[in-house]
Amino acid sequence: RYLGFYFDHQLTFCEHVQYYSTKAIAMVHAMKMLGNSLRGLSPKQKHLLYRSCVIPIATYGFHL
Numbered sequence: 445r446y447l448g449f450y451f452d453h454q455l456t457f458c459e460h461v462q463y464y465s466t467k468a469i470a471m472v473h474a475m476k477m478l479g480n481s482l483r484g485l486s487p488k489q490k491h492l493l494y495r496s497c498v499i500p501i502a503t504y505g506f507h508l
Contacts, residue, residue: 449505460505468502 450460475493479485485493 457505464501464504468498471498471501 450457450463452459472494475485475490475497478493479490
C-alpha cells in the first residue's frame with residue numbers, strides 16, 4: 445500500500461479495486477440499516493447519502 449493505493453507486481457490495481465469496492469458495498473449495507481428504522485429514509489436522503497458516502501469510496505483513485 446502506498447499513499448492509499450494498493451499495487452500488485454503487474455500494476456493492474458486489482459487489489460485496489462477489490463479493497464475499495466468491498467468498502468463501498470459495506471457502506472451500502474450500512475445505509476440499508478439506516479433505512480430499516482421505523483420511518484426509513486426518504487429518496488432524497490438516500491440519494492444524498494449515496495453521493496456523499498458511497499461514490500467517493502467507490503471512485504477513489506479512479507482518475508489515475
